Amino acid sequence: MKARIVFLIVFLFLIIQLAKIMAEDTAALGISDYEVKATVTVGEARQFEVARIKNEGTLNLTVTVAWLPEYNTSEAQIELLFYPQKIDLASQEAAMIYVQVLNASQTGNYTGLVQFTTDVVLPSNASGSHSIPGGTAHAEFHVVKTTPPPSGGISLPDLSGITNFLAATYFLPLIIPVVLPIGVLGLKRYRGRPHMPKPSTLKIRFPKRTKNMDTFYQNLFQQAESPKQPKAEPSQKEPTDEELWDAFLKRTDENAQAN
């Protein structure tokens, strides 16, 4: 009997120990890094997705976000706003991390790492130094800065220092010789178009004596499909919309009577 009890106690102790091992707390962080590559104008309020982070462990995490610049070719500095900058994530909770460029000392390329540092609340019985997870995401910003418009001029983006930016290569050669003539041509063609009545002046009156509406519509379609009338001689007085419509109605009535 005694031996049985001892065996039972030992067995229960082993089960408890095994359960403890199985339920071991873990601190885990998963990071989906979107490797943001953005062209931004200083001060603009656009936001970019940097990464999606998820607490994959059993312990609660507090994640702090910071910027670690790398490969800057000069002393240029960039001021970024991450949000959330600090976030508490319960087990299996996830959060999207966004960034906005607040300021940059120079235009150009800025690359770096977004550092995720975690803080873990360990069980009160945990002793010793903590070992906790961290992680990073990559980010790259091409910064362009809008210059104040000089008097009498137009404001153009300052593309200095953006060597690999498409607009820097094609902006002036493409915009000035191509877009400007197209605009001038468009303006000329617009001026050359015949005057169209304003929608508010177009009145539609149906003929009173039309015998059947087919004749009315027949004439209406004929008028619509008829080739454009040659432009009236400048000396002749151009009939008004009212006069044209009356003539059309008269012709409709005549056709109806003839039918």
Added chain:
Amino acid sequence: MKKLLIALTMLCIIALIVGSVKAGSEGSSNGTVTVTSAVPTLSSVELWNSTEDTDKNNTALDSDNVEYHLNFTVSDSNTMKDLRNVTIIAWDNRGQIEADSDSQRYHYTWTYVNSTDTWSCPLSANYITTGNCADASGSLTSTSYEFRLAFKLSKVANYSNAGTYNGWQVKIYVYDEANNTATFGQGTGGRIQFGVASYLYISVTDTTHTFSAAPNSENTSVSAGGDSKVDFTVIANRVWKAQVKSNSATVNKTVDIKFNIGNITQYGSDAVGSSVSLTTEYADVTGITSQAAPTDEASPSSKGVYLWVDIPNGQESGDYTYTLYIQIAAG
């Protein structure tokens, strides 16, 4: 006589005509109209996030079991009853081909069978949300229907830059009962493709670790979770490496009683002679660099960082602490 012959002849002709007319009115002719099998067509193929407010074609998808929707319209003039099945394949086009077998890393297949009205992912049910899929089972008499595959990718789905033809490709096949096929994807003129965002996951198993050493001792191994290394597991979808750093430049008992963090050294295997000092900047763990991504997210890579401490002579007794950060980075 002649007249009689003519009359007889006329009578015979009339009788023949009447007879033939009578025969025609009493007979029957069986008519058969054969409706041929029309070839199904595929159109309006789109890749969306799960709320279908963001177009995800040519973008990087999360590999982290996040749901996405592949919508496409199937048309068949013989109605949706005529469909037999739909097969959708996604594969990493860099080194893999459409005909390869399924794997979490490189290749996925999803199917819809019309006769049983079932969606499935042979690789694992983890990579399809059948409840969010849509099919024509409720509109079998219609000639067109918008299908939806609600799918997910494994955490180890191979990392790929978005928007390149060398990324992941999607191909759709629709078969009808006459084995007519509609195809969309690479080689058919239409194309849906995506990248997979870099994914790195670390789970620190040994969340605490201790050293126990006397003053003026060297290379005392750490004790963590019953062995002399801080264990962690990794899931990644690209080649990865482990890095470690300390949160502070000293290991502290109090503000004034401390010793330098450089007295703690780290290495990726049990070789103290090759170990390097901890600093407050992340440094690679030698021996745990250029690690291949696991092939199954249920079987993470298990690794450990070995640590040793030198206790200076004259150090007060007591508990000294610091925080060890471990992170996973690409490479």
